[in-house]
Amino acid sequence: MRDLMLSGPGRVVGTTLAVLMLTGAFFLAIGRDPVELMGLIVRSAAGDGYAITESLVRATPILLCALATALPARLGLITVGAEGQLYFGALLGTGFVLANLGATSAAPYMAMIVVAMLAGAAWALLPAVLRSHLGVNETISTLLVNYVAALLVTWVVYGPWKSAANLGWPATADFPEAFKPSTFFDSRVHSGLWIAIGLAVLLHWTFVRTRWGLTLDVLRSNPRAGIAAGLNWRRNVLLTMALGGMLAGLAGILETASIQGRLQANLSAGAGLSGFLVAWLARNHCLRIIPMSLLVGALLASGDGLQMFANVPSSIALVVQGLLFVAVLLVGGYANRLQVRRG
Amino acid sequence: MDSLDIVFTGFLISALRSATPLLLTLLGECLGQRTGVINLGAEGQMLVGAMAGYGATAAFGNPWVGLLAGAGAGVALSAVHALLVVGAQANQFASGLAVWMLGFGLSAYFGAALVGQQVTAFDSIDVGAAAQWPVIGSVIAGMTPTVLLALLLVPVIGLWFYRTRTGLRWRAVGESPAAARAAGVSPATVQIQAVLVGGLLSGLGGAALSVDYTRTWAEGMSAGRGLVAVGLVIVARWNPWWTLPAALLFGGAEALSLRLQTADTPISAQLLHILPYLVSLVVLTLTCLRRSDSGTPAGLKAVMDR
Numbered sequence: 091m092r093d094l095m096l097s098g099p100g101r102v103v104g105t106t107l108a109v110l111m112l113t114g115a116f117f118l119a120i121g122r123d124p125v126e127l128m129g130l131i132v133r134s135a136a137g138d139g140y141a142i143t144e145s146l147v148r149a150t151p152i153l154l155c156a157l158a159t160a161l162p163a164r165l166g167l168i169t170v171g172a173e174g175q176l177y178f179g180a181l182l183g184t185g186f187v188l189a190n191l192g193a194t195s196a197a198p199y200m201a202m203i204v205v206a207m208l209a210g211a212a213w214a215l216l217p218a219v220l221r222s223h224l225g226v227n228e229t230i231s232t233l234l235v236n237y238v239a240a241l242l243v244t245w246v247v248y249g250p251w252k253s254a255a256n257l258g259w260p261a262t263a264d265f266p267e268a269f270k271p272s273t274f275f276d277s278r279v280h281s282g283l284w285i286a287i288g289l290a291v292l293l294h295w296t297f298v299r300t301r302w303g304l305t306l307d308v309l310r311s312n313p314r315a316g317i318a319a320g321l322n323w324r325r326n327v328l329l330t331m332a333l334g335g336m337l338a339g340l341a342g343i344l345e346t347a348s349i350q351g352r353l354q355a356n357l358s359a360g361a362g363l364s365g366f367l368v369a370w371l372a373r374n375h376c377l378r379i380i381p382m383s384l385l386v387g388a389l390l391a392s393g394d395g396l397q398m399f400a401n402v403p404s405s406i407a408l409v410v411q412g413l414l415f416v417a418v419l420l421v422g423g424y425a426n427r428l429q430v431r432r433g
Numbered sequence: 434m435d436s437l438d439i440v441f442t443g444f445l446i447s448a449l450r451s452a453t454p455l456l457l458t459l460l461g462e463c464l465g466q467r468t469g470v471i472n473l474g475a476e477g478q479m480l481v482g483a484m485a486g487y488g489a490t491a492a493f494g495n496p497w498v499g500l501l502a503g504a505g506a507g508v509a510l511s512a513v514h515a516l517l518v519v520g521a522q523a524n525q526f527a528s529g530l531a532v533w534m535l536g537f538g539l540s541a542y543f544g545a546a547l548v549g550q551q552v553t554a555f556d557s558i559d560v561g562a563a564a565q566w567p568v569i570g571s572v573i574a575g576m577t578p579t580v581l582l583a584l585l586l587v588p589v590i591g592l593w594f595y596r597t598r599t600g601l602r603w604r605a606v607g608e609s610p611a612a613a614r615a616a617g618v619s620p621a622t623v624q625i626q627a628v629l630v631g632g633l634l635s636g637l638g639g640a641a642l643s644v645d646y647t648r649t650w651a652e653g654m655s656a657g658r659g660l661v662a663v664g665l666v667i668v669a670r671w672n673p674w675w676t677l678p679a680a681l682l683f684g685g686a687e688a689l690s691l692r693l694q695t696a697d698t699p700i701s702a703q704l705l706h707i708l709p710y711l712v713s714l715v716v717l718t719l720t721c722l723r724r725s726d727s728g729t730p731a732g733l734k735a736v737m738d739r
Contacts, residue, residue, distance in 0.1 A: 168526045226721045227737050229473070229526045230664045234717075237657045237710045245703035363534060370527055405541035405652075412535030416513060419528055423521025 134395025149387025154341035155365025171232030173362025179339025182209035210339020452684025461634030469732030473529025476659030477536020479639035486640025507636015607730035
């Protein structure tokens with residue numbers, strides 16, 4: 091029994107059972123039939139072609155944000171800044187689009203992506219420098235700058251970049267077709283999904299196969315020994331956080347250009363925090379991040395279906411997401427304790 | 434009284450009002466961190482406190498019942514953090530984020546029915562002759578019950594923490610769990626108590642926010658105050674007495690941004706909303722810049738620096 095608890099599959103089974111029990115208990119507490127409601131969640135998330143593509147759409151920014159969290163986590167950093175980096179990437183990327191509204195060729199499209207990724211990196215570098223050079227805790231600083239980035243987006247869509255064409259709705263002008271990523275058949279699934287999956291595979295390969303991956307492992311598990319051996323901890327803090335910021339910035343501009351078609355407030359819909367959960371679920375393993383983000387994306391996408399067909403507020407999906415996080419920490423924590431006790 | 438005084442006292446009152454929900458949360462977070470537990474879930478606890486407090490006030494027509502309900506909801510949610518951190522010994526940052534996520538979801542779910550409802554306000558407090566005192570008289574007269582409650586809790590908790598045996602036990606657990614255990618104090622019990630007290634105060638802070646300060650309920654309305662509290666504990670050097678000036682930094686920045694908005698400044702309102710977060714980040718950085726480890730509970734260093 092103990093060995094089963096410690097194994098990878100054992101943890102997965104334990105976490106699944108725990109989340110089913112917690113969710114079932116919550117559904118009972120609000121007076122709903124747990125089996126019926128769970129069935130509805132599955133159907134709303136993956137019941138037909140439309141549901142599946144909507145789940146994939148929701149999973150795409152979460153996948154990128156999870157990778158953005160996993161990168162600094164390879165160094166042992168706990169960052170929750172993907173949300174802010176996503177906003178800032180979307181902000182500067184949109185700025186570039188608005189300055190080039192007449193563009194038709196592919197070059198400005200690529201430039202928009204690059205601008206957004208650099209913006210995400212720049213936004214991540216602020217807490218990174220605070221951490222590496224001043225010792226400010228990165229979890230707290232990333233959370234604070236998230237609010238700043240989100241408010242900057244709110245400011246431009248209510249103020250200087252607000253388009254009169256939206257009849258009072260706070261948003262920028264629509265993106266021209268040249269700036270929209272190609273979509274998959276006639277769904278809203280866009281090329282960002284394949285890019286994100288490709289990046290996950292690439293990162294996994296980098297972490298497992300390259301010298302740099304090993305450097306990060308050493309600095310994470312034993313920073314003092316790593317630094318004594320001549321490894322540069324500070325530079326790697328900046329590097330991992332900036333690279334992570336690029337991925338979150340990419341998520342921001344893809345979501346803006348493809349799904350929303352213009353910059354609006356609240357564009358992230360919590361993708362940054364969901365990405366943190368996914369990275370934790372996958373224990374920062376970039377290949378495992380792919381199915382986990384699909385799972386969480388599907389769960390969140392099911393909320394809209396539930397609201398429509400079962401007359402349950404869509405926020406019920408957020409409750410289940412929170413219970414999932416609690417379950418994984420509960421099972422993981424007790425499993426770790428068993429492991430420590432066995433030595 | 435000349436006009437400068439009026440501007441000053443008006444500003445002080447609005448800073449105090451804005452700081453009150455944060456101050457309550459900050460006091461709770463401070464106690465928790467002193468026992469070696471950091472809780473980002475304060476944000477979620479504020480949200481369930483705000484939602485439950487608003488709902489109870491709307492249902493019972495009594496804001497005091499609302500404060501009680503908010504505090505109770507905060508305790509209930511913080512029990513999850515206690516279970517995860519003390520029970521399962523999960524990572525404290527991750528556990529706090531899970532509690533935030535859960536609290537956001539629960540408050541959004543149960544709060545959906547509360548949007549647009551009206552609540553009864555607190556009766557204004559009769560301060561009697563104190564209202565006539567020079568300078569601070571008008572500040573005292575402008576206080577609401579939650580402001581007064583938060584201001585009174587600072588010395589109560591400060592004295593309790595530094596002058597009683599229980600306070601000593603709590604501090605000992607944060608400084609050295611091993612020494613506390615040797616002295617017959619169970620660190621786990623103290624940490625659970627501290628997390629639950631933190632839940633009570635942040636739930637109360639959330640209720641103060643929705644029932645007294647904004648007098649509305651909106652999804653995610655705490656807008657990072659709980660997270661700001663986690664950072665401002667460091668600025669307050671983990672000292673309950675210093676939570677008041679730390680909270681006033683945020684409250685003052687928010688009051689200033691509101692003041693500038695009404696004064697027809699060319700800076701937009703959305704941009705001014707950034708000010709409190711920026712101020713919090715800057716003072717946090719300045720605090721860390723001094724590089725003095727004085728005041729950091731030893732048990733917390735392992736969590737923060739890893």
